[in-house]
Amino acid sequence: MQIASTISQARALFDVLPRPLGFVPTMGALHEGHLALVRRARADSVAVAASVFVNPLQFAPSEDYTRYPRDAQGDQAKLAQAGVDVLFAPSPASMYPPDFSTSIDTGPIGDVFEGAIRPGHFRGVATVVSKLVNIVRPDALYLGQKDAQQTAVLRRMVRDLEIPINVVIVQTEREADGLAMSSRNAYLSPEQREAAPSLHHALQAVRLAMAGGRSKADAIAAARARLHPLAQLDYIDVVDANTFNPIETLSPPAFVIGAARFGTTRLLDNLWIE
Amino acid sequence: MQIASTISQARALFDVLPRPLGFVPTMGALHEGHLALVRRARADSVAVAASVFVNPLQFAPSEDYTRYPRDAQGDQAKLAQAGVDVLFAPSPASMYPPDFSTSIDTGPIGDVFEGAIRPGHFRGVATVVSKLVNIVRPDALYLGQKDAQQTAVLRRMVRDLEIPINVVIVQTEREADGLAMSSRNAYLSPEQREAAPSLHHALQAVRLAMAGGRSKADAIAAARARLHPLAQLDYIDVVDANTFNPIETLSPPAFVIGAARFGTTRLLDNLWIE
Numbered sequence: 001m002q003i004a005s006t007i008s009q010a011r012a013l014f015d016v017l018p019r020p021l022g023f024v025p026t027m028g029a030l031h032e033g034h035l036a037l038v039r040r041a042r043a044d045s046v047a048v049a050a051s052v053f054v055n056p057l058q059f060a061p062s063e064d065y066t067r068y069p070r071d072a073q074g075d076q077a078k079l080a081q082a083g084v085d086v087l088f089a090p091s092p093a094s095m096y097p098p099d100f101s102t103s104i105d106t107g108p109i110g111d112v113f114e115g116a117i118r119p120g121h122f123r124g125v126a127t128v129v130s131k132l133v134n135i136v137r138p139d140a141l142y143l144g145q146k147d148a149q150q151t152a153v154l155r156r157m158v159r160d161l162e163i164p165i166n167v168v169i170v171q172t173e174r175e176a177d178g179l180a181m182s183s184r185n186a187y188l189s190p191e192q193r194e195a196a197p198s199l200h201h202a203l204q205a206v207r208l209a210m211a212g213g214r215s216k217a218d219a220i221a222a223a224r225a226r227l228h229p230l231a232q233l234d235y236i237d238v239v240d241a242n243t244f245n246p247i248e249t250l251s252p253p254a255f256v257i258g259a260a261r262f263g264t265t266r267l268l269d270n271l272w273i274e
Numbered sequence: 275m276q277i278a279s280t281i282s283q284a285r286a287l288f289d290v291l292p293r294p295l296g297f298v299p300t301m302g303a304l305h306e307g308h309l310a311l312v313r314r315a316r317a318d319s320v321a322v323a324a325s326v327f328v329n330p331l332q333f334a335p336s337e338d339y340t341r342y343p344r345d346a347q348g349d350q351a352k353l354a355q356a357g358v359d360v361l362f363a364p365s366p367a368s369m370y371p372p373d374f375s376t377s378i379d380t381g382p383i384g385d386v387f388e389g390a391i392r393p394g395h396f397r398g399v400a401t402v403v404s405k406l407v408n409i410v411r412p413d414a415l416y417l418g419q420k421d422a423q424q425t426a427v428l429r430r431m432v433r434d435l436e437i438p439i440n441v442v443i444v445q446t447e448r449e450a451d452g453l454a455m456s457s458r459n460a461y462l463s464p465e466q467r468e469a470a471p472s473l474h475h476a477l478q479a480v481r482l483a484m485a486g487g488r489s490k491a492d493a494i495a496a497a498r499a500r501l502h503p504l505a506q507l508d509y510i511d512v513v514d515a516n517t518f519n520p521i522e523t524l525s526p527p528a529f530v531i532g533a534a535r536f537g538t539t540r541l542l543d544n545l546w547i548e
Contacts, residue, residue, distance in 0.1 A: 101381030101383060101430065102380060102400075102434035102435055103379045103381070104378060105379045107376055127435075134436040135436050156376060160374050160375065160376035160405075161376055161408055162405050164285075164408060243373070
């Protein structure tokens, strides 16, 4: 695996990779969810690129940018082992010069749910992915279903701006007890870790109740009751997978989405209704 | 010259053009200024693409979108004659589906001067150029110096988002009396047409006075006096060519910029200080 830490190094490496080229953008602290993306890219492509970049643009000043888990050595070993050909791991200063001023406005789809709770988050995500794609110039972009709204925002950006790539969404990897894999799981205390799968169970309860004919309001009320007392719910809802507009039935493509805090750690989860 | 009117037709044609490919985006109603861009692209490139698209996103509701001059037949003849290989002339509906919602926020450089007078203008320009570049995938983009702030906004976007193209700025073409060529000159009455070159003369007066050691404020005051009584000045200033921040001296790269209304027609002009 070759490693580029500047944009010019990266361009030199990416320009000569064989095609098709699959690309997995990450913020590092890699777990099985990320490696599932790499495996899928590996299966689809002749060459595979990955990036590790904790993107300051997508964190609000009050958020966990500085304490976000970082493990450069471990990440490199995992990516090399999984068959990545080129890793792009730039510094924030090389991605964002002091007078950097352009951003991608994702429109209403980026202003609801996570976008309402984390203003500017999806603008930061869309901007960095747009920039990474212009540097890597992949044929396909691999994204994890776990960040469902992110997948919808980025698919919309790719469609609206005619970015010439395929977007491939890869199913969420879960721990044995159902907890969606996430780099932020590392923040959880033992008690919070035990409580965390109840978010997944609540989403399953919504799906089951609605599939059984109950209204969305009823289903969500029942699901809230299943949440562990340590969980502070931000939202549970059912949304159209393309627009993230709330919908009243489970008509595919849809997501049952949820977000809850366990102490200071926010976790997301969703079920994909295909 | 081949003509594509849909994005999929365009992709099919652009994918097989030889490289390097030069691209000239226009809003049609072509004049010698546009053809100078095509000639420059022709000289630099193996293949040349042009677009004709009056972009609704960059007009405010109160502006001249519907009455903007259109001449599809004349434009095609001029582009074919100038050696364009592929013309992309899409409909607004094909560029902007009803739920189109992504846009490029150009930051502070798009909020001053033309951006202050035309809120949303540069967001519309940056969004359409970003999209056109993703469809055409040129090696170089040719822009006219006449729209100086547009060149600065787009160069900044290309730099910030690492869009893999060269941006080439081509000098303004002028009528014999100094008036900068513009599609909007067609709106001018005979009296306004006679008055219009005074904007160019005012900018020259600013440059001359500052080169002679006078302060910017003095130079601009003197220049205002040279304007024809039919000209209603929006602004005259001297700005850094990269940031569009006002500067007090003629340090290159800079622009002496001006905008004035002649009746309901707004005209722009500038001098490039290299």
